[in-house]
Amino acid sequence: MAETQDKVIILTGASRGIGQAIAHFLLSSPENHKLVVAARTHAALDQLHYQYPDRVEVLAGDLSSSKIAATAVELALSRWGRLDGLIVNHGTLEPVKKVADASVEEWRRGFDVNVFSAIALIQASLPHLRKTHGRILLTSSGAAVSAYQAWGPYGASKAVLNHLAQTLAVEEPDVTTIAIRPGVVDTEMQREIREVHGESMSEKDRKKFMGLKEEGGLLKPEGPGHIIAKLSVGAGAWLSGKFLSWNDEALKEFQEQ
Template identity: 40%
Template sequence: MPVAIVTGASKGFGLALARELSARGWQLVVDARGAEALKAAEFGPSVTVIPGDVTDPGHRLELVNSVSQLDLLVNNASALGPSPLPALADYPLEAFSDLYEANVVAPLALMQLALPLLTKVDGTIVNVSSDAAVEAYEGWGGYGSSKAALDRLSAVLAVEQPSLRVYAFDPGDMRTEMHQAAFPGEDISDRPEPSTVVPSLLRLLDERPPSGRYTK
């Protein structure tokens, strides 16, 4: 039975992915900051729920220590930053720092902890990215630049760990709470549900193309 850690799995893309992996017979460890939402989510069998914040070193250690085998790490948990999205000229620097802690530092720290297990099985890392990492959208300087940094970490790690598959996966716009927070008061019902994007990531896991940046 393959084993995966999926962060940010209480809702949105993380929840949809965790449910599908569980249905495929994976053993999962999932987390999220919202303990009640995480515990209330219906994942299926063989899922260990560990509420917590990925910016907490102790929580990251708990996630990795909960498994003796690891085939897949999905760094899905992330923060948007202030809403409405501020221009860079007005971006609160403390919030900017917090954003990088959640979207760049925490994923790197979790990858560092997981590498000894992943390298044993030539495993896979998926870092969930965004089109804001490669396109310049007004107001998206904080979030977009943090995802661009995560993309670069993914690319360099792939070079340094050639036995692994390291993917920066851009799921595109989705109908999620985070996306709604980026567009307060707007109707985002035209965006696809996260569950419709999951098959694109599953194809990566099944086909294992070379490490790189992939979109849905």
């Protein structure tokens, strides 16, 4: 595994779930990593800043705005003078509607959050990641390769991220880009699937996700979160362009540490 000392990383979606697990792992590791964490509200991540005042900067704003991307990069550079990694971990499931029922505008809003904000972050980060031979981690989903009723916008947007990782592997040989499937994790999104969106889904899919919760089949965020964290500071170039599950055999060296 590559050297991991003192990395500067931009992380989105860090206020809860997988993102929070990523943040805590990177900040509690022996290395002196620094994070710019982006969220809708400053309060959601204040605790991280208070706990690690010299190693965490919080950026509040709407991630679907392209302005956030440039600001995040500028913050990393002004504070620590470099950028080594970008973890795109935010996303929305909405609209949860059949293709026949969702408006183009609803699809567009979903893609603004899940796709275009990621592209903006990548474009702003690339000039600096090239210099550090840095890494980009894109949190994907099994929905990128398996269809669920009413999840068209979400699944399609995650499929875009998978292809984006492949494209960047070709276009940016000095940067390692990986799309990661974290599995079915016990997060706020899973609660919304069960309690808010169940009526829009098929009965089969609704029972599947209800059953996972009831039977203890949901993963804890720390499992995939820690793998993503390790990849963000140590992934080798040979992984670039791949779409991998967090527990894939190809990531065995990261799972054993």
